[in-house]
Amino acid sequence: MASASPRPSHRRSLRTRRTLVVSAAAVAAAVGAGVLVMNANAYPVDLYHQVLPAKDGWAASGSGTTGGAKADAAHTFTVSTRAQLVKALGSATDTTPRIIKVKGTIDANTNDSGKKLTCADYASGTGYSLSAYLKAFDPATYGKKAPSGTQETARKAAQDKQKKNIVLRVPSNTTIVGVPGTRAGILGGSVLVQNVKNVIIRNLTFADTQDCFPQWDPTDGSAGEWNSNYDSVxxxxxxxxWADHNTFTDAPTFDKTEATYYGRKYQVHDGALDITNGSDLVTVERNQFLNHDKTMLIGSSDTDSTGKLRVTIHHNLWKGIVQRAPLARIGQIHLYNNVYDTTTVNGYAPKYSLDSRAKAQVVAERNVWKIPADAKVAKLLSGDGTGSVAGTGNLVNGKATDVVAAYNAANSKKLKTTVNWTPALTAGLQTTVTSLLTDLTGTTGAGTLS
Incomplete structure (x- = not known):
């Protein structure tokens, strides 16, 4: 690489189709089976007040990222239920510094009394049923136009009920961190960091964020698609x-178990960690992204926010990922010292790792790919002909490889090989990466802070 310059296959009733009865015990079982990697190494004396180190990526810009480090005792919380977490988060407009310690796995699909909620609970009283929805919008009779009418209105109402329960809004100046040794995480929840500043999210497993009520869009692609509505973060x-040492996964509900309607997969998962709508100055490091399709989106559209979307992604492990690791638009994105294991895992077969489009300015250096012997290097990247990918020192199966040259040789829409910026916030960048795959397997994700 050039250097960077300065279904219907079967049908189930709503209740039997998806009851969201996945429990913390199921997540623990997935951990034990090796689906989630969570080691119990030594932990810092005070994990909760740590701030982002100097020069550690874009989030170190300006006054840096300190989260809730200045929280007083009245704004330091330990939570183990959804209701406790909601109370600790408080109002999204309250900028008082706060530290929230998550102890154990919190199931977002529970009510304030801790009772498990299912998709049927959310649909109750709305008039929605999957069978009625499928009948109403069958392309053979409805055609290729956006769904509207009684069942679409009912679907939205049911979706809104779930949204009010599982979307957890984070205010400015907040640190949310998992308590070491407790398998801390959020099951089925969607953490929303919207129009706020200075947030730290660490040491948490985000598992199986599901939308009970995906929408059918017959105009999405040539055959239509089912689209879901919630990212884990x-x-x-x-x-x-600053997102650090977290694990993102669909486990224990993998996409391969989902039904097919109208010939398309009934997709209940959306993104793992999406960075959109003019978000800026973000550092994503030492996380594990496992068992997921559309993993990380940077930029919500080709006309998102020019001058923003500045993101650093380093020392992350991506395994069992289909695409978007990340898909980048518009911004200045620095990817270094990441490991991409493109082996098919739990039915998640890779399409590509990195997509640069809409004039994105990506510097990808000293990353490591592990690919099957019959895989093509040219398929590791993607683009629309306007995005750039610069950088050097990338390895594929242990061999120095110009992945951009390989992509460009096989595609008519070429990736540009120069960018309009030079990364300066590069703390921890390793120039020797031959052992990176081994190193990151045991030191990334929730439960591995040392």
């Missing part, structure tokens, strides 16, 4: 955010 108009 969404940054939307957020500034100075």
């Amino acid at each position: 969404t940054l939307r108009g957020a500034t100075n955010v």
